[in-house]
Amino acid sequence: xxxxxxxxxxxxxxxxxxxxxxxxxxxxxxxxxxxxxxxxxxxxxxxxxxxxxxxxxxxxxxxxxxxxxxxxxxxxxxxxxxxxxxxxxxxxxxxxxxxxxxxxxxxxxxxxxxxxxxxxxxxxxxxxxxxxxxxxxxxxxxxxxxxxxxxxxxxxxxxxxxxxxxxxxxxxxxxxxxxxxxxxxxxxxxxxxxxxxxxxxxxxxxxxxxxxxxxxxxxxxxxxxxxxxxxxxxxxxxxxxxxxxxxxxxxxxxxxxxxxxxxx
Amino acid sequence: xxxxxxxxxxxxxxxxxxxxxxxxxxxxxxxxxxxxxxxxxxxxxxxxxxxxxxxxxxxxxxxxxxxxxxxxxxxxxxxxxxxxxxxxxxxxxxxxxxxxxxxxxxxxxxxxxxxxxxxxxxxxxxxxxxxxxxxxxxxxxxxxxxxxxxxxxxxxxxxxxxxxxxxxxxxxxxxxxxxxxxxxxxxxxxxxxxxxxxxxxxxxxxxxxxxxxxxxxxxxxxxxxxxxxxxxxxxxxxxxxxxxxxxxxxxxxxxxxxxxxxxxxxxxxxxxxxxxxxxxxxxxxxxxxxxxxxxxxxxxxxxxxxxxxxxxxxxxxxxxxxxxxxxxxxxxxxxxxxxxxxxxxxxxxxxxxxxxxxxxxxxxxxxxxxxxxxxxxxxxxxx
Numbered sequence: 001x002x003x004x005x006x007x008x009x010x011x012x013x014x015x016x017x018x019x020x021x022x023x024x025x026x027x028x029x030x031x032x033x034x035x036x037x038x039x040x041x042x043x044x045x046x047x048x049x050x051x052x053x054x055x056x057x058x059x060x061x062x063x064x065x066x067x068x069x070x071x072x073x074x075x076x077x078x079x080x081x082x083x084x085x086x087x088x089x090x091x092x093x094x095x096x097x098x099x100x101x102x103x104x105x106x107x108x109x110x111x112x113x114x115x116x117x118x119x120x121x122x123x124x125x126x127x128x129x130x131x132x133x134x135x136x137x138x139x140x141x142x143x144x145x146x147x148x149x150x151x152x153x154x155x156x157x158x159x160x161x162x163x164x165x166x167x168x169x170x171x172x173x174x175x176x177x178x179x180x181x182x183x184x185x186x187x188x189x190x191x192x193x194x195x196x197x198x199x200x201x202x203x204x205x206x207x208x209x210x211x212x213x214x215x216x217x218x219x220x221x222x223x224x225x226x227x228x229x230x231x232x233x234x235x236x237x238x239x240x241x242x243x244x245x246x247x248x249x250x251x252x253x254x255x256x257x258x259x260x261x262x263x264x
Numbered sequence: 265x266x267x268x269x270x271x272x273x274x275x276x277x278x279x280x281x282x283x284x285x286x287x288x289x290x291x292x293x294x295x296x297x298x299x300x301x302x303x304x305x306x307x308x309x310x311x312x313x314x315x316x317x318x319x320x321x322x323x324x325x326x327x328x329x330x331x332x333x334x335x336x337x338x339x340x341x342x343x344x345x346x347x348x349x350x351x352x353x354x355x356x357x358x359x360x361x362x363x364x365x366x367x368x369x370x371x372x373x374x375x376x377x378x379x380x381x382x383x384x385x386x387x388x389x390x391x392x393x394x395x396x397x398x399x400x401x402x403x404x405x406x407x408x409x410x411x412x413x414x415x416x417x418x419x420x421x422x423x424x425x426x427x428x429x430x431x432x433x434x435x436x437x438x439x440x441x442x443x444x445x446x447x448x449x450x451x452x453x454x455x456x457x458x459x460x461x462x463x464x465x466x467x468x469x470x471x472x473x474x475x476x477x478x479x480x481x482x483x484x485x486x487x488x489x490x491x492x493x494x495x496x497x498x499x500x501x502x503x504x505x506x507x508x509x510x511x512x513x514x515x516x517x518x519x520x521x522x523x524x525x526x527x528x529x530x531x532x533x534x535x536x537x538x539x540x541x542x543x544x545x546x547x548x549x550x551x552x553x554x555x556x557x558x559x560x561x562x563x564x565x566x567x568x569x570x571x572x573x574x575x576x577x578x579x580x581x582x583x584x585x586x587x588x589x590x591x592x593x594x595x596x597x598x599x600x601x602x603x604x605x606x607x608x609x610x611x612x613x614x615x616x617x618x619x620x621x622x623x624x625x626x627x628x629x630x631x632x633x634x635x636x637x638x639x640x641x642x643x644x645x646x647x
Contacts, residue, residue, distance in 0.1 A: 159353075159355060161351050161352075161353070161355035162355050162357060162358075164322050164342070164349075164351070164355065165349070165351055165355040165356075165357070166357075166368070167321075167322070167341065167342040167343050168320060168321075168322070168342050168343070168347075168348055168349045168415075169343075169348065169368050169369035169372060169414065169415075169418070170343045170344075170369050170372040170373050170418070171343055171368075171372045172341075172343050175372060179368075179372075180357060183359045184357075184358065184359055
């Protein structure tokens with residue numbers, strides 16, 4: 001009993017972690033399955049077939065490449081625009097600043113289906129051809145709010161004296177921005193960019209409404225789920241998960257190394 | 265330091281700053297002599313920091329001109345002025361280590377080999393072993409020294425210090441005051457120091473400008489300001505003063521004779537900054553440590569020719585080197601007296617009838633039309 005009481009927090013933590021991780025593990029395990037028939041829902045036997053041939057399903061790798069491309073461009077666009085908006089909102093006093101400050105949250109608060117449908121209406125009325133560009137515009141739009149929020153928090157906590165100190169120490173406006181402002185705001189910008197990438201990569205609803213005949217990876221998964229689920233989907237999912245984990249772990253190792261180097 | 269800049273004085277002429285309808289600094293003229301340690305002293309909101317920032321170029325003056333030597337720098341941005349600032353709370357770059365913080369100014373000016381200069385600077389502020397640390401790993405006092413080194417390495421004509429010791433505890437502050445004074449003597453650069461701490465200003469500066477409400481109330485050497493305040497604000501803000509309202513009865517001689525609370529007091533006419541006429545009012549001032557206290561029974565033993573005020577002790581506090589008494593008298597309420605603890609008279613306790621007496625030469629006179637309490641208790645930390 002005493003042991004349980006003492007380790008209650010740890011146990012609760014591990015259970016919560018398991019709750020989050022078990023679905024990922026299921027995906028991972030089933031990427032090694034060799035299903036009978038088209039549906040990969042019941043475990044049959046271990047096989048490396050899917051891993052050896054991840055692009056073996058028609059159109060899968062094409063949709064993946066497209067999704068990665070859209071995510072990369074959307075991240076770039078949203079991060080640049082969002083960072084500029086965040087700086088403007090924190091640093092400058094201008095007309096409609098208050099309005100922009102609250103409107104920027106709208107895409108986060110609005111139900112995605114509503115936004116998707118209204119975007120489609122807008123695109124159709126403008127006579128735009130649905131496809132890569134409409135999807136990209138839509139993604140930049142909804143990623144913006146997240147980038148602005150992340151960067152704004154960072155910029156608000158920045159001491160404006162740091163930039164004054166830089167200017168006082170012979171750094172012109174450009175130098176001040178590159179040498180002081182940007183490096184200090186970088187964690188916020190990076191967090192915003194990561195968020196934007198993740199959101200853009202797996203967005204389904206908005207994309208599905210505005211993609212026309214273009215098929216992104218989430219749309220491919222959805223579409224194939226009607227007719228059967230190829231094991232390759234699990235392979236891609238597992239690979240993405242592993243890459244994400246590796247990035248996080250590498251980041252942590254670098255930070256702790258830096259800290260150690262600084263204290264020693 | 266091998267500073268070849270002949271520099272010259274910092275001259276502010278007619279400089280002012282207004283924000284909308286609020287005037288932070290009224291037009292003021294100020295000359296800071298080259299190589300001096302100059303303090304701008306005042307309570308928060310008096311315009312001292314704004315004045316400093318106008319010298320740095322971080323604030324644009326509404327009117328007036330800033331001269332460094334003969335050069336008009338009013339329109340130069342901060343990064344083109346040969347002036348560096350030690351900011352309040354230091355503003356060290358958190359993403360750079362101590363070495364790079366100190367090298368920042370040199371690198372921006374395109375100096376290639378910074379190693380020797382940075383090393384010298386680290387030695388000057390005794391932080392050679394901390395070069396690879398990040399600012400947050402240093403104590404407050406160490407960060408403060410990095411801020412000084414980061415500014416000084418550029419050999420500015422003028423070093424501006426904005427409340428640089430405000431965040432430090434009392435003991436460390438005393439230590440850093442001496443340290444800064446040492447560095448200033450060593451490098452010989454003009455220091456302009458902004459502070460609300462009157463002790464700090466008096467300890468460190470050669471010249472002090474006392475500011476109040478966006479104006480310079482009085483400018484002078486610390487001892488001069490302390491002994492000869494010309495306004496009630498200066499009298500109360502720099503240390504403590506007893507100010508007694510009095511009526512002038514005799515003018516013309518080298519001494520001024522006045523009456524207060526039924527007794528006569530005299531003071532040197534040249535120490536009275538107010539225009540006086542017989543029958544007019546004047547504020548008579550004397551510092552608490554100049555006053556001696558005698559029990560009423562010993563009143564006869566007091567030497568002739570000293571100013572006397574009778575009263576009753578209402579409070580006394582023993583603080584080690586001295587005892588501080590508060591005395592109510594017909595001449596004025598709550599007069600402060602600091603008696604050194606050499607021979608303590610046990611009769612001097614609250615309730616005792618006493619005579620306050622002092623050398624008339626230690627008395628000063630002020631214009632009676634001012635607020636008698638100006639500058640009292642406006643110091644945020646009454647240390």
